Amino acid sequence: MDRASGDGRLATEPNRDGALVSQSSELEDVSFGAVLDVDGTPRVQWATPDGLEVVGCGVAAQFTATGADRFEQIRSAADRRFADLDHDGPAASRPRAFGGLAFDDGHEPSGPWQGFEGASFVVPRIQVTRADDGTWLTAVAESEADAVDSLEYWRDRLADLPAMRPSGTGPGIASTRRSTTPGEWTEQVETALERIGGGDLEKVVLAQAQTADLETPVDVAATLERLRRQYPNCYRFMIDHGEDGTFFGAPPERLVSMRGDRVETEALAGSVPRGETPEEDDALVERMIDSERFQHEHQLVAETIREQLEPLARDVTVGDQTVRRLATIQHLQTPIEARLADDRHVLEIVEALHPTPAVGGLPLEAAWETIRSVETFDRGWYAAPIGWFDGDGDGEFAVGIRSGVAVDETVTLFAGNGIVADSDPDEEWDEVQLKFRPVLDELR
Structure with a gap:
């Protein structure tokens, strides 16, 4: 199971070798900011100008790399983990690997970038997706039994969350x-x-x-919600590395979207x-x-x-x-x-x-x-x-x-x-x- 001793905490150590299994079920609408308040790091958030929004917590798989061949390292590692993926649910709710890369392939983590490697991506254990066909909860594990158990646990837990979460005001700048x-x-x-x-x-x-x-x-999720209201035609993202920091923003520029x-x-x-x-x-x-x-x-x-x-x-x-x-x-x-x-x-x-x-x-x-x-x-x-x-x-x-x-x-x-x-x-x-x-x- 992806919770320790029944307390609902998400496991953060990925199984690096096993195939991934995912189970999805439809949700009533839920506050994505409230989802991010549940236990478990890393946390990720991704939203596009055309309406796709995803939040995730915990680690089902993680891929990191450094150096000039970091793109190839990430592709190879991800291909092995995704090769035998068994997903039960609509295409919109499929597991995805979220993350990013450093600007420079010679990047060495330090200062505010401590913990941010040259390239790092996470497949969340729990993923909530809002798309054109509804809102979906996806649980990712290393066996069907664990995925089903996790899905049931988190579906019950998220059902108690509010549909709206106050975005509040900024933290103030000293x-x-x-x-x-x-x-x-x-x-x-x-x-x-x-x-x-x-x-x-x-x-x-x-x-x-x-x-x-x-x-x-700073409440990053609340900050992103305020940015959504001010800049609805921009992307919004959050890559949370826990104590090492959280990278977030509302960029206007698409680098690439690829389908087939x-x-x-x-x-x-x-x-x-x-x-x-x-x-x-x-x-x-x-x-x-x-x-x-x-x-x-x-x-x-x-x-x-x-x-x-x-x-x-x-x-x-x-x-x-x-x-x-x-x-x-x-x-x-x-x-x-x-x-x-x-x-x-x-x-x-x-x-x-x-x-x-x-x-x-x-x-x-x-x-x-x-x-x-x-x-x-x-x-x-x-x-x-x-x-x-x-x-x-x-x-x-x-x-x-x-x-x-x-x-x-x-x-x-x-x-x-x-x-x-x-x-x-x-x-x-x-x-x-x-x-x-x-x-x-x-x-x-």
Whole structure:
């Protein structure tokens, strides 16, 4: 059984060798925040703009990896555990592995990223899924008897949970401190501009970190619920590593969604703030659309994504450029679709696309060298792939921006901006501060 001594606590040590068995049953609607309050870590939460929402607790299987071949390590380990999966339930309730990867394949866990390996994914023992066809409880175990027993136990337990959970107010911010001063930022941008002017770079994304010391501990699930209300068209995620910290956020950018041979992704680059009136909104958007700098940056991202997909695809379609309007910011957006030429795992597509020029730069190696030489903090899992995959190799990943990592009574937030030939350090500073706001506002 996945509870110790009948007390309902979820086991957190995975069986690393046995096949997985899962059983599902339909639930009445339940507060996903309340589900996350049950015993058991790690805890995960994933929600998409189109309505899929999943929360999970405990560990049925866990996959971790480090180094340059971390994508392959995760795929191989997951293929072995998923190979003989026996799932009794609808497709929407199937077990999934949730997690993410570090931005840099040389990442070593430290500071707020203690416990966050180069790549880490968990198949929860208990998973609750809300999809178009209802809300489902799934129990995952190493035998049918254990899965059935666990399903019955947790179905009874979750039946007593409320359908709504108050999201409350933010924990309050006692103080903040930055990784980068305005003067340091100006020097960093000027260094990037010199390299761009010398022909070594076309674009580099420079980022900052800001640590908030809180007045009370943060309730991450409640924070995500408030973010849902403010940013309903964004992803929401939480990867909780217990005492090691919780990475969470509300990113607007999809890295990839894959179903069978169909891949969907997007270019999201170039941004301006929202205006005080609809007329000011439109004027800011018009300025962005007409800006040679914004268009150059955006086209670099869209073209590079197309080039990254072409070796894997039978065909790639780049859609028309649109504007993505969020509560505090507006982005240029171009949808991109592909049909794969061969059978692939979503992690292969993730590996091909990460990092996109929207969070790294071009050429990639020159951008990497610039980021490493000028940034004053460890990106950890910031701006890296966050999402899930299943036993068929399908899955969905967002780019881990508009995010923070919570440890004890501190939250470290991250934001960055693309630097191109005519970037102005002061304007870029202001735009980065705007990108801190989605999470920072919900902590106040």
